[in-house]
Amino acid sequence: MxxxxxxxxxxxxxxxxxxxxxxxxxxxxxxxxxxxxxxxxxxxxxxxxxxxxxxxxxxxxxxxMGGVDLVDMLISLYRINVRSKKYYIKIIFHLIDLSVVNAWLLYRRHCSQLKLPQKNVMSLLSFRINVASVLLKSSPPSPPIIRRGRPSL
Structure with a gap:
């Protein structure tokens, strides 16, 4: 030393x-x-x-050391990969990943306080899929597509 x-x-x-x-x-x-x-x-x-x-x-x-290293490891498991030359796009998606992982950690803490069996607690992947499906369902329906020009048969 x-x-x-x-x-x-x-x-x-x-x-x-x-x-x-x-x-x-x-x-x-x-x-x-x-x-x-x-x-x-x-x-x-x-x-x-x-x-x-x-x-x-x-x-x-x-x-x-557990906090930062754990979050970095969990983010790397299911990272949103975006190819962009704009640095702020990468930062935005990293913040989304960070938010989802922190929400999952809070969810696990809440489940442990409720003393739920470990088999009933969602994995990180299923939690991410669940968040994505809820966000997709909550978005307003897209407007109908108006086609211009001669109709095709």
Missing amino acids: DHRVTEVEGVELCVTRWYDNNVVNYLSTLHGCQPIDSVQRWSSKEKTHVLIARPNVIKAYNEH
């Missing part, structure tokens, strides 16, 4: 490089390296578990 602490415009920054299975870099304004605890890792050289030192910033990240 290696770390440096500096102050930039009145804000203290701690940069940490932790040598786990791979090198992991962290920059934090909230957590530093202290206190250091130990964690077990598999050593392929020794073919056994060994204890290595883990800085506080790594521990804090591992405790609180």
